Amino acid sequence: MSASRTARPAGRTTTPPAARLGLLLSLLALLPLSALLVLGPQAPPAHAAVAATGLHVSGGRLLEANGNDFVMRGVNHAHTWYPSRTTAALSDIKALGANTVRVVLSTGDQWTKNDTADVANIVAQCKQNKVICVLEAHDTTGYGEQSAAVSLSRAADYWVSVRTALTGQENYVIVNIGNEPYGNTNYTGWTADTKAAIQKLRNAGFEHTLMVDAPNWGQDWSFTMRDNAASVFAADSLRNTMFSIHMYGVFDTAAKVSSYLNTFVAAGLPILVGEFGDMHSDGDPDEDAIMATTRSLGLGYLGWSWSGNGGGVEYLDMAAGFNANALTSWGQRIFKGTDGIGATSKQATVYGSSSGGGGGTTGSCAVGYTVSGQWSGGFQGEVVIRNTGSTAVNGWTLGWTFPDGQRVTQMWGATSSQNGSAVSAASASYTAVIDPGASVSLGFIASGTGGTGTPSAFTLNSTACARL
Incomplete structure (x- = not known):
């Protein structure tokens, strides 16, 4: 979530300059649609993944330890700013059918650090509610452009500091190294920094599936992640990294949504939509296309966000005032609409065979x-x-x-x-x-x-x- 979209208390939201948003959209407009269809010079890695102990990537898909396909269907929750809301939020999100929750954490550089005990408690609550936990460090948001943002290397250090809360949780936890780790300045550094962060975590003993966000405030309008994804994946000694694109105003047509996601699928590289909304100040994302395309391709999505948005983007709340009985139009759309969570979510088999809100028990x-x-x-x-x-x-x-x-x-x-x-x-x-x-x-x-x-x-x- 870029700084303009962050769910944080009033007075702590920084809106990116209008000039930057205009530049982003004008640069995208100059690119021909055919440009979206090219992955770049790297070929997908030929070697198979090392045997994994939990959730793992194989053949461009996210699988559970037993080999079952797992497609994430869930939402984001701003734990680090609203820790007292987390217990009820996880329960309510699960009751609406989600199989995954992406939880906002802080390294301690911009907000109060979510320490080892807190992370362990979140993981325990995710398991109690039978959802997969995607844990993300938010302090990297807009690095290179947002002055307070920290590097991916610093985020990797944070994960090492709380590792004891995560060891043995590979069936239940995905580590999203850093949220939107570059803005629109110096974003070409994303590739080397992402590889280094992955390697730092592997050297520290992490065997979890790792998730990496795109630069350009998560939207990758420069195609930096798209064109370098194969080499980043190959840099992971366990071949257990997946890619997360955030779809806001850049992805305002079905053609853009489909082209971007299909490029990864064709290359055999794992991709999901880690954030998206039904509207935004930087343009109107095509949420119908995002949900339909991920459904048809069998890809995951995680909508932003459950509740607590401020700074003029309160419309991104799915539940007004954290009240599950007061779903907004966006909440109704993502949980109960066509291709929504209720219709497409399937509970991870590590928790048993029942599907979340998707309508009964299903086979393989x-x-x-x-x-x-x-x-x-x-x-x-x-x-x-x-x-x-x-x-x-x-x-x-x-x-x-x-x-x-x-x-x-x-x-x-x-x-x-x-x-x-x-x-x-x-x-x-x-x-x-x-x-x-x-x-x-x-x-x-x-x-x-x-x-x-x-x-x-x-x-x-x-x-x-x-x-x-």
């Missing part, structure tokens, strides 16, 4: 469904099946029920049969095997005049699947 599969074309009396659809388990699927039958009486007239990637509105799709020879973490697709053409409503549930070999 996740399904995405999209209508890719439509005409009078018919449409074309695509279904993506992901194996989120730890063993390969060899031969499958996917089932769903159309809500509007649609009928499949042609299918590829599988062989279809239909009884009333119930569809059964049996794998083709070339789609039969789905390795752990991998996906296959099938397409179809269907007729129907009643509409193109999305099926509410899918089963794979008679086991209920989560939704992508």
Whole structure:
């Protein structure tokens, strides 16, 4: 969260100069859309990840220790400024279906240090509420431009200082080294500094999944993170680092959202949207595109933020006055809207098999469904099946029920049969095997005049699947 978006008490918010925001947007406007499609000169690393003890990255995906795919669905909570609110906030956020909470901490350089005992307590509360903890050091925000901000090296020193609270918690905790660790000044230093911070933590014995934020106040309009992500990932001896993009005014169209995220997916590099909102003073982010694109790609998102925003961005509160019964329009959107947390969140299996607010127990599969074309009396659809388990699927039958009486007239990637509105799709020879973490697709053409409503549930070999 950049300084202009920080949820901190009144009188402690610094707004970035208008000139800087204008420069940011004007520079972005000069870039052709095709520029967003190029990752840069580095190739993705060829070597496999070292065996991990908990949450870990493999094949560009975040997996649990048992090999199950884990897709973060959650929000940010400003613990360091509102420590007395944390117990209720974690409980309320979980009750609304989240499987992850990103918790704001301080190294002690800008705000009161969250010491070892406090960090241990937060981790314990996350575990009690059955959410994954993403812990972030906020004092790095806007380094190089924000005068009080500290370096990633200093943030790494902080994590080493509280390491005893984190050792053995690799199943439950992701360490987000530093929030938005560069502003729009000297941001080219991000690559070397990020590599050095990762290596400092590995040398200190950290085996956790590490998360690194982009420069440019988290929005990477310069594509510094995008173009150097492969080399940063390779600099991690455990190959257990994931990348976090913050999507505010820079990401104001679906094309920009899709292009940025798909570049990482195509390169086999792990990415999530670590912060985003439904509006902002630096431009209007396309939250619908952010949520739809992450759902279709099976990527995580963490909205900013639960409550307590000040400095003119109070509209980013999801719960007015930390009251879970007073959700704002943004809170309603992210928790209860299309592609929202309630519809797409699945609880980490380390806590058991029940999904958060996503609607019941699911098996080791996740399904995405999209209508890719439509005409009078018919449409074309695509279904993506992901194996989120730890063993390969060899031969499958996917089932769903159309809500509007649609009928499949042609299918590829599988062989279809239909009884009333119930569809059964049996794998083709070339789609039969789905390795752990991998996906296959099938397409179809269907007729129907009643509409193109999305099926509410899918089963794979008679086991209920989560939704992508």
